[in-house]
Amino acid sequence: MAAVEREWKPTPTDGVSTPTSLLQASTEDILKAKYLSVNLNAAAASPSSSSPPFEPPLNKNAHLQYLLRNLRQGFPAHYISQSASQPWLIFWTLQGFCVLGVGLDGQTKKQTVETLLAMQHPNGGFGGGPGQAAHLLPTYAAVCALAIAGQPGAGGGWDQIDRAKIYDFFMSLKQPDGSFLVAHDAEVDVRGIYCLLAVATLLNILTPELVAGTPEFIASCQTYEGGFGNASFPGWALRGSVIDPGIARPPLGEAHGGYTFCGTASWVFLQPYLATVYSLPSQVKPVINVKSLLRWCVQMQGISIELGGFKGRTNKLVDGCYSWWVGGCVGLVEGLMGSGSGSKVDEHADETKADQDGEWDDVDDSLSNRRALQEYVLYAGQHPAGGLIDKPPKSADAYHTLYCLSGLSAAQHRVLPSAQRRATLEAAWKDDPSSEHNALRKEAFLSALSWVEDEGTAKFVGGPSNRVNATHPLFNLTVTHSEGIMGYFYKQTIPSRYAKKAA
Amino acid sequence: MPRVTSNNSDDEAQLYCEKSEWQDITPIPQYDGINPIAPIFYTPEYKDATEYFRAIVKADEVSERVLQLTYDIISMNPAHYSAWQYRYRTLVALKHPLDVELELMDAFAIKFLKTYQVWHHRRLLLTALRSSAPSPLSIASKELAFIIRALSTDTKNYHTWSYRQWLLAFFDDEELWEGELPYVERLLETDVRNNSAWHHRYFVVWGRVRAEGEIDVGDVLKREIAYTKDQIALAPNNPSAWNYLRGILEHTKTPFNSLRTFVELYSTQTAPGEEDIVDLDNPKPGPGAQLPCAPALEFLADIHEEMGGEQTKKAIEIWKSLGNEYDTMRKKYWEFRVKEALSV
Numbered sequence: 001m002a003a004v005e006r007e008w009k010p011t012p013t014d015g016v017s018t019p020t021s022l023l024q025a026s027t028e029d030i031l032k033a034k035y036l037s038v039n040l041n042a043a044a045a046s047p048s049s050s051s052p053p054f055e056p057p058l059n060k061n062a063h064l065q066y067l068l069r070n071l072r073q074g075f076p077a078h079y080i081s082q083s084a085s086q087p088w089l090i091f092w093t094l095q096g097f098c099v100l101g102v103g104l105d106g107q108t109k110k111q112t113v114e115t116l117l118a119m120q121h122p123n124g125g126f127g128g129g130p131g132q133a134a135h136l137l138p139t140y141a142a143v144c145a146l147a148i149a150g151q152p153g154a155g156g157g158w159d160q161i162d163r164a165k166i167y168d169f170f171m172s173l174k175q176p177d178g179s180f181l182v183a184h185d186a187e188v189d190v191r192g193i194y195c196l197l198a199v200a201t202l203l204n205i206l207t208p209e210l211v212a213g214t215p216e217f218i219a220s221c222q223t224y225e226g227g228f229g230n231a232s233f234p235g236w237a238l239r240g241s242v243i244d245p246g247i248a249r250p251p252l253g254e255a256h257g258g259y260t261f262c263g264t265a266s267w268v269f270l271q272p273y274l275a276t277v278y279s280l281p282s283q284v285k286p287v288i289n290v291k292s293l294l295r296w297c298v299q300m301q302g303i304s305i306e307l308g309g310f311k312g313r314t315n316k317l318v319d320g321c322y323s324w325w326v327g328g329c330v331g332l333v334e335g336l337m338g339s340g341s342g343s344k345v346d347e348h349a350d351e352t353k354a355d356q357d358g359e360w361d362d363v364d365d366s367l368s369n370r371r372a373l374q375e376y377v378l379y380a381g382q383h384p385a386g387g388l389i390d391k392p393p394k395s396a397d398a399y400h401t402l403y404c405l406s407g408l409s410a411a412q413h414r415v416l417p418s419a420q421r422r423a424t425l426e427a428a429w430k431d432d433p434s435s436e437h438n439a440l441r442k443e444a445f446l447s448a449l450s451w452v453e454d455e456g457t458a459k460f461v462g463g464p465s466n467r468v469n470a471t472h473p474l475f476n477l478t479v480t481h482s483e484g485i486m487g488y489f490y491k492q493t494i495p496s497r498y499a500k501k502a503a
Numbered sequence: 504m505p506r507v508t509s510n511n512s513d514d515e516a517q518l519y520c521e522k523s524e525w526q527d528i529t530p531i532p533q534y535d536g537i538n539p540i541a542p543i544f545y546t547p548e549y550k551d552a553t554e555y556f557r558a559i560v561k562a563d564e565v566s567e568r569v570l571q572l573t574y575d576i577i578s579m580n581p582a583h584y585s586a587w588q589y590r591y592r593t594l595v596a597l598k599h600p601l602d603v604e605l606e607l608m609d610a611f612a613i614k615f616l617k618t619y620q621v622w623h624h625r626r627l628l629l630t631a632l633r634s635s636a637p638s639p640l641s642i643a644s645k646e647l648a649f650i651i652r653a654l655s656t657d658t659k660n661y662h663t664w665s666y667r668q669w670l671l672a673f674f675d676d677e678e679l680w681e682g683e684l685p686y687v688e689r690l691l692e693t694d695v696r697n698n699s700a701w702h703h704r705y706f707v708v709w710g711r712v713r714a715e716g717e718i719d720v721g722d723v724l725k726r727e728i729a730y731t732k733d734q735i736a737l738a739p740n741n742p743s744a745w746n747y748l749r750g751i752l753e754h755t756k757t758p759f760n761s762l763r764t765f766v767e768l769y770s771t772q773t774a775p776g777e778e779d780i781v782d783l784d785n786p787k788p789g790p791g792a793q794l795p796c797a798p799a800l801e802f803l804a805d806i807h808e809e810m811g812g813e814q815t816k817k818a819i820e821i822w823k824s825l826g827n828e829y830d831t832m833r834k835k836y837w838e839f840r841v842k843e844a845l846s847v
Contacts, residue, residue, distance in 0.1 A: 007831070011740070012740040012793035012796070013738070013740070013791075013793075014737075014738045014739055014740055014741075014788075014789065014791050014792045014793055015789070015790065015791020015792075016695070016737060016738040016789070016791065018693070018694040018695060018696050018697075018738075019658070019693070019694045019697075020694050020696035020697060021696060070541055071540060071541050074541055074542040074543060074544055075541065075542070075543045075544065076543075076544055077543070077544050077545065077546055079543045079544075080543060080545060080546065080549050080579060080580050081580055081581075081582055082543065082582075083543055083545070083549070083553070083580055083583065084580065084582050084583045084584055084585065085582070086541075086543070089541050089543075090540060090541050093541055108540065111537075111538060111539070111540045112540045114537045114538075114539075115534070115537065115539040115540045115541075118534060118535075118537060118539070127585065128583075128584065128585070129533060130533050130534060130535075130557070131531060131533065131556075131557035131560060131561070131585075132583075132584075132585040133584065133585040133588055135584060183584060183588065184588065185588045185591055185592065185627065186584060186588065186623060187619060187623045187626070189619075223702065223705075223750075224705055224709075224746070224747070224749075224750025224751070224753070224754065225702075225746045225750065229665070229702075230661070230665055231665070233668070233669060233672040233673075233710075235672055235673060235675070236672070236675075236712035237712075247712060248710070248712055250668075250672070250706060250709075250710030250711070250712070251706075251710070252665045252668045252669055252706075253661055253662075253664060253665035253668070253702070254661075254664070254698055254699055254701075254702035255702075256661060292753075294836075295836075298833050298835075298836040299742065299833075301832055301833065302832070303832050304831070304832060308832060313659075313698055313699075314698040314742050314743050314746060315696045315697070315698045315741070315742060315743050316659065316698070365835075366835060367835050367836050367839050368835065368836075369832050369833070369834070369835060372832060
């Protein structure tokens with residue numbers, strides 16, 4: 001099989017070597033060697049030169065076995081470092097199955113629900129394990145894992161989530177600058193705010209009081225590079241416990257892929273609040289710089305010799321997990337800029353979609369290089385023994401396995417806000433007479449669930465057998481699981497996303 | 504050397520369940536009556552210590568022995584945030600000297616540099632010490648020196664940098680700030696591509712909030728542009744330096760066009776010849792420069808776009824050349840820029 005000619009130009013160093021450029025060069029050597037060896041092995045296995053250009057398969061079976069081993073047999077002792085992140089281990093594993101299109105049996109679901117409920121704190125929220133303090137990060141992971149494995153009813157998990165106490169827990173973490181501690185006596189961090197907003201949106205516990213000041217905080221974490229840092233410093237702007245909006249709150253920490261995803265997703269989650277609460281002309285709406293955010297995100301994509309993977313910071317190395325944190329974030333930014341089906345006429349509806357490179361470009365109007373990102377995951381992200389990785393020669397772990405797969409999914413599918421889907425959901429919406437915040441909650445529900453796959457735009461490097469499921473760009477759950485849990489907690493019947501066949 | 508552990512070095516290998524002084528506690532297993540999914544295979548030491556920790560938390564015990572127990576747990580798992588939280592509360596409740604705790608944690612912080620909790624714990628300690636210690640500034644200054652030591656083992660460690668920025672802002676004393684620019688410059692001399700150092704520079708120069716009239720922003724901007732141009736001349740294909748330059752121009756609302764002469768030196772194929780007049784304001788690319796460099800082309804296109812009118816065509820030409828030749832990975836993005844410019 002013939003491989004496609006590839007550009008192997010290294011990152012230019014201008015003849016000046018520094019620790020950064022030396023590490024970069026050795027990484028480029030490793031990635032290039034990996035690419036060539038994958039192709040060489042494929043050529044040895046199938047020496048016919050007339051076959052189409054080789055593209056590596058996603059070794060689904062090996063990855064499923066890896067996930068299954070973790071789920072059934074458990075994790076080896078070096079995962080003690082993750083023993084305060086047990087809901088994450090479960091979420092990464094279950095969501096890995098979902099992205100690979102594998103459902104869970106009833107017994108596994110039951111066992112999962114029991115395990116997660118053992119981590120719910122008596123005062124609200126979930127801890128990293130039983131008997132651990134509640135923390136925003138495991139609360140997100142536990143609720144998302146319950147969205148996958150749970151259901152209503154006794155022992156189903158959903159009715160056992162103490163939503164009122166989660167809300168109280170959230171409020172107890174709130175700071176005067178609109179941010180939240182991740183746990184009592186712990187740090188403020190954009191990741192925690194993402195987790196809080198995702199959970200509040202999924203469980204229908206959003207209130208204006210909860211998120212007052214939060215958009216301004218998120219905006220303050222954007223750095224001069226365009227991405228987000230991990231927090232900002234409120235001290236200069238604080239007058240007692242009130243923020244003076246005229247004084248800057250500089251970001252702490254440089255622009256970073258993880259925080260940029262969390263900051264951007266938080267910003268999207270906060271749009272319903274901004275839309276319903278900042279309606280008076282006298283109110284100054286906080287803003288972020290979407291243009292510089294987009295620029296930063298696309299600048300993080302590595303060049304050809306880096307196989308098109310994403311970096312997490314300027315002048316750092318590509319890593320498979322940023323396929324999701326930054327690759328996925330490009331989709332969120334596109335959503336913020338108003339791309340998506342229904343907001344424009346589908347120019348390509350009549351075109352036939354031949355499986356050719358040129359055609360790929362024609363029908364792809366996303367702003368990152370989706371083909372290259374898929375190549376990175378397929379060539380560099382797969383461990384031969386199953387599971388996915390940062391980059392060769394690292395070993396697989398639960399975290400990289402999910403975020404490489406989710407990143408691959410984000411590169412295969414375009415999931416964007418659809419005006420049409422929104423209209424359908426809105427037509428079916430029924431106000432909940434018991435809820436005080438119908439306007440905000442309706443908007444949160446419609447905004448979150450209007451993200452659906454832009455049909456006909458999926459692209460699979462390596463062919464359709466490499467297809468993985470689409471994931472919701474805000475939650476990293478499938479759209480089906482997002483709809484399932486939200487429909488339940490918002491008491492809505494969600495219309496099917498698939499057109500009914502004519503009778 | 505800092506004191507690493509406290510009272511019981513004799514029986515280090517002993518499990519808590521074997522220690523006579525812990526016999527009053529009934530350990531609590533992690534999972535009671537359920538068969539957990541995806542379990543971790545703990546070492547006997549970790550399992551033992553965390554079972555006693557759960558019992559302590561449940562009983563709300565505040566005692567010296569809690570300090571030993573939490574120390575043992577975070578030594579095995581520095582990400583055990585509940586053990587850190589409980590330790591901090593115990594230190595405060597027992598009125599334990601916090602400067603002693605800070606020193607105890609020095610070796611720990613270096614060893615577990617990448618863990619959030621080690622830095623947050625120091626932040627809690629420094630916060631408390633600012634209002635209680637006899638000379639908080641000397642503690643802060645010592646802490647800045649310690650952070651330099653930590654960063655010397657990993658010059659881009661995220662939490663360490665974030666912590667340093669917090670510390671400077673929190674104590675906000677000229678004596679502390681004044682060493683920062685020389686420190687950044689030392690780091691950039693070693694590695695001009697260290698983006699963490701560039702970000703720190705931005706924080707120190709532009710993030711710090713000062714009293715009105717304390718500095719002349721025009722002078723500072725002039726100094727920063729000159730410094731950044733020199734760093735770009737040294738290694739033109741360095742996105743960190745270009746991002747800094749863009750950042751400070753946007754922050755001060757300075758038109759990109761004001762740097763056109765400089766940028767043009769880097770957006771052409773060949774470096775200008777030796778015989779050209781030396782222009783100190785516009786340092787020329789070094790001998791090894793690989794030109795044109797993509798960040799300069801992007802910058803020049805932004806200048807054209809900023810000028811508008813007829814110049815938009817030039818911007819479009821450059822974006823096309825980036826997409827087709829100089830930065831093909833981002834072809835989609837450059838096409839988007841073209842589309843945006845045409846739609847205006």
